[in-house]
Amino acid sequence: xxxxxxxxxxxxxxxxxxxxxxxxxxxxxxxxxxxxxxxxxxxxxxxxxxxxxxxxxxxxxxxxxxxxxxxxxxxxxxxxxxxxxxxxxxxxxxxxxxxxxxxxxxxxxxxxxxxxxxxxxxxxxxxxxxxxxxxxxxxxxxxxxxxxxxxxxxxxxxxxxxxxxxxxxxxxxxxxxxxxxxxxxxxxxxxxxxxxxxxxxxxx
Amino acid sequence: xxxxxxxxxxxxxxxxxxxxxxxxxxxxxxxxxxxxxxxxxxxxxxxxxxxxxxxxxxxxxxxxxxxxxxxxxxxxxxxxxxxxxxxxxxxxxxxxxxxxxxxxxxxxxxxxxxxxxxxxxxxxxxxxxxxxxxxxxxxxxxxxxxxxxxxxxxxxxxxxxxxxxxxxxxxxxxxxxxxxxxxxxxxxxxxxxxxxxxxxxxxxxxxxxxxxxxxxxxxxxxxxxxxxxxxxxxxxxxxxxxxxxxxxxxxxxxxxxxxxxxxxxxxxxxxxxxxxxxxxxxxxxxxxxxxxxxxxxxxxxxxxxxxxxxxxxxxxxxxxxxxxxxxxxxxxxxxxxxxxxxxxxxxxxxxxxxxxxxxxxxxxxxxxxxxxxxxxxxxxxxxxxxxxxxxxxxxxx
Numbered sequence: 001x002x003x004x005x006x007x008x009x010x011x012x013x014x015x016x017x018x019x020x021x022x023x024x025x026x027x028x029x030x031x032x033x034x035x036x037x038x039x040x041x042x043x044x045x046x047x048x049x050x051x052x053x054x055x056x057x058x059x060x061x062x063x064x065x066x067x068x069x070x071x072x073x074x075x076x077x078x079x080x081x082x083x084x085x086x087x088x089x090x091x092x093x094x095x096x097x098x099x100x101x102x103x104x105x106x107x108x109x110x111x112x113x114x115x116x117x118x119x120x121x122x123x124x125x126x127x128x129x130x131x132x133x134x135x136x137x138x139x140x141x142x143x144x145x146x147x148x149x150x151x152x153x154x155x156x157x158x159x160x161x162x163x164x165x166x167x168x169x170x171x172x173x174x175x176x177x178x179x180x181x182x183x184x185x186x187x188x189x190x191x192x193x194x195x196x197x198x199x200x201x202x203x204x
Numbered sequence: 205x206x207x208x209x210x211x212x213x214x215x216x217x218x219x220x221x222x223x224x225x226x227x228x229x230x231x232x233x234x235x236x237x238x239x240x241x242x243x244x245x246x247x248x249x250x251x252x253x254x255x256x257x258x259x260x261x262x263x264x265x266x267x268x269x270x271x272x273x274x275x276x277x278x279x280x281x282x283x284x285x286x287x288x289x290x291x292x293x294x295x296x297x298x299x300x301x302x303x304x305x306x307x308x309x310x311x312x313x314x315x316x317x318x319x320x321x322x323x324x325x326x327x328x329x330x331x332x333x334x335x336x337x338x339x340x341x342x343x344x345x346x347x348x349x350x351x352x353x354x355x356x357x358x359x360x361x362x363x364x365x366x367x368x369x370x371x372x373x374x375x376x377x378x379x380x381x382x383x384x385x386x387x388x389x390x391x392x393x394x395x396x397x398x399x400x401x402x403x404x405x406x407x408x409x410x411x412x413x414x415x416x417x418x419x420x421x422x423x424x425x426x427x428x429x430x431x432x433x434x435x436x437x438x439x440x441x442x443x444x445x446x447x448x449x450x451x452x453x454x455x456x457x458x459x460x461x462x463x464x465x466x467x468x469x470x471x472x473x474x475x476x477x478x479x480x481x482x483x484x485x486x487x488x489x490x491x492x493x494x495x496x497x498x499x500x501x502x503x504x505x506x507x508x509x510x511x512x513x514x515x516x517x518x519x520x521x522x523x524x525x526x527x528x529x530x531x532x533x534x535x536x537x538x539x540x541x542x543x544x545x546x547x548x549x550x551x552x553x554x555x556x557x558x559x560x561x562x563x564x565x566x567x568x569x570x571x572x573x574x575x576x577x578x579x580x581x582x583x584x585x586x587x588x589x590x591x592x593x594x595x596x597x598x599x600x601x
Contacts, residue, residue, distance in 0.1 A: 031276040038530035044234040045351040150391020
């Protein structure tokens with residue numbers, strides 16, 4: 001999971017969230033409400049990955065808690081396969097996070113539109129573009145949301161959205177816990193002070 | 205945690221890894237991903253270190269997700285059908301995995317069953333039939349977890365089921381599966397077209413027939429495919445398993461970055477030169493394949509003496525009944541054209557596979573009905589004494 005602060009990411013595509021709502025969205029789902037992705041890694045071949053939570057999905061999308069596929073200096077690379085539209089439906093219907101589902105849809109569409117615009121510019125300027133992928137590559141992983149970007153870029157966009165949302169939700173929960181800890185520490189201090197006062201009084 | 209790859213001198217693969225802390229050093233391949241569900245990278249690599257120290261098999265990377273699914277289903281856990289007092293609610297943590305691995309080492313809790321192997325444990329728990337039929341437990345052959353898709357990449361699955369364990373030999377896998385998959389995912393054109401690839405492999409394997417590399421719904425049951433499976437068994441039995449040439453590199457069938465435009469790899473010319481350099485003996489590539497055939501047939505005779513029958517050489521049910529659901533690029537020949545296909549929605553046809561089995565036995569010189577190596581085959585390999593043993597065991601009756 002990402003560990004850097006949300007402050008590095010500018011304006012979030014999500015509205016503020018309460019700790020209670022964040023806790024709900026971060027919950028672990030029951031059997032039957034899980035999402036199955038496919039991990040593709042030369043070291044172990046392909047395997048089904050069962051995601052029971054947003055955190056689980058994020059781990060999967062970034063190649064494990066481990067992120068071993070992205071580990072600097074590692075030779076272990078791997079890919080996470082999800083069918084983007086099915087994944088978005090899972091986020092919306094099972095996790096219950098319509099805002100994240102909408103954000104992924106928007107981000108995919110924007111990335112795709114940007115890619116199309118770049119290609120159009122290149123054509124206008126007679127720039128020699130890379131050869132077109134061969135069939136069935138041309139249609140692989142393409143969906144109505146992102147017709148102009150390859151699959152790995154789609155996964156990258158999805159991962160970033162999920163990662164940002166996860167950090168936002170986690171921070172909301174942490175802030176609540178921190179506030180609660182401060183409050184109880186404050187109360188405890190106050191109680192101790194009262195006890196001291198009582199004790200002092202008794203001493204008198 | 206910083207890791208750097210390391211490997212044999214001059215190797216481009218560098219399959220090992222060293223970390224700045226030393227934890228997880230030398231952890232490699234499937235074992236390095238065995239506890240990918242860990243809460244952190246540190247926990248993951250510590251788990252691998254402990255697993256290695258305890259001598260626990262790290263190949264079964266599907267084991268932990270499978271067990272957690274049973275826990276989520278309410279089948280496994282405290283007081284459940286599969287009773288386990290391990291801290292499943294802390295799955296992913298160090299204390300969970302430490303207690304899990306120690307339970308296997310000490311044969312306590314569910315570790316008492318798992319220490320005998322996952323298949324034995326699943327059978328003891330009454331889960332084997334149901335879960336291998338649904339694919340929840342994707343263990344296709346000989347009690348080994350799925351490595352590459354047994355419904356599609358059949359050199360791997362046929363090779364395993366007619367051989368032993370999981371072949372774990374990547375000779376063709378890099379070219380037929382990974383090259384097009386990676387290119388497709390990145391939106392790039394494949395480094396070679398499907399036709400160029402099939403033609404190149406036909407030449408560098410010495411098989412001479414591009415149809416050996418057709419993974420279409422017809423192609424995986426063809427005579428050409430059976431020849432490719434046989435070639436793969438013979439090549440790897442000699443050059444990889446006996447001469448110990450690295451599986452990640454050999455056979456070197458395709459060169460993707462040639463300086464002279466020639467994409468043919470170093471095989472089949474390099475291997476005999478290496479053999480000569482090491483032993484001083486002359487050996488042709490064809491003679492090496494014959495030696496591989498001899499080794500494989502020797503193995504086969506032993507398996508038959510141990511009681512193996514054709515009916516043992518079947519896959520678990522999901523291979524025949526559960527369609528593939530993730531894109532799995534392979535070259536196919538369809539309607540007179542070569543192309544790469546995602547191979548979605550495919551299963552292995554049980555009847556066609558049974559027919560492949562008979563034809564594979566035949567091409568190997570084994571009895572097409574029993575799979576027992578024929579006397580004339582063994583004698584032609586100077587293994588007549590094995591035929592005598594098979595005869596004594598009543599296997600020629």
